[in-house]
Amino acid sequence: MKQDLWGIIEELEAAVAEGMHIPLSDRVVVSEHEIFALLDELRAALPDELSQAKTLVEERDRILSRARSDADRVVTEAKEYADELTAESTVAERAEEEAEDILARADDKSRKIMIEAHKYADEVLQQLQDIMERATGQVAESRKELRTSHHSQAREEAAATEEVSPPSRDTERMRR
DSSP states (O other): OOOOHHHHHHHHHHHHHTSEEOTTSSOEEOOHHHHHHHHHHHHHHSOHHHHHHHHHHHHHHHHHHHHHHHHHHHHHHHHHHHHHHHHSGGGHHHHHHHHHHHHHHHHHHHHHHHHHHHHHHHHHHHHHHHHHHHHHHHHHHHHHHHHHHHHHHHHHHHHHHHHHSOOOHHHHHHHO
């Protein structure tokens, strides 16, 4: 069963927070094995929609490639056919008209395929963008909660330290 993305992110943050801090820098030494294990868990927990979106983009690319190939083939065939027709002097005029018609149809077909492929790609990318925006919002909320929790803990620790600290010399003098 896939672990909760936020749980894995919290474990990553904890690993960094618990890492050995290098003095006089903002660097931390963390366990490479632990981080890679958490990253593997994070990859496994990513929504299936991301994988589906990648597959859809690859499919779109294949469709576009096939459409270009088909259009090139149709154009080549049309040119060859036009060359054959123009070789015959009695039908040269008719051949040119047919060649232009074939080229126009090929261009139209190619344009329609490209338009559909672009619409499809745009829909896939919109779905991917929506998924990523939701994920980004959830990450921001988790970070906010983490900071709020951290600040509350720091205040509680500071209050506890003040209650436990020994009396100062001035306080001792005033008691006498």
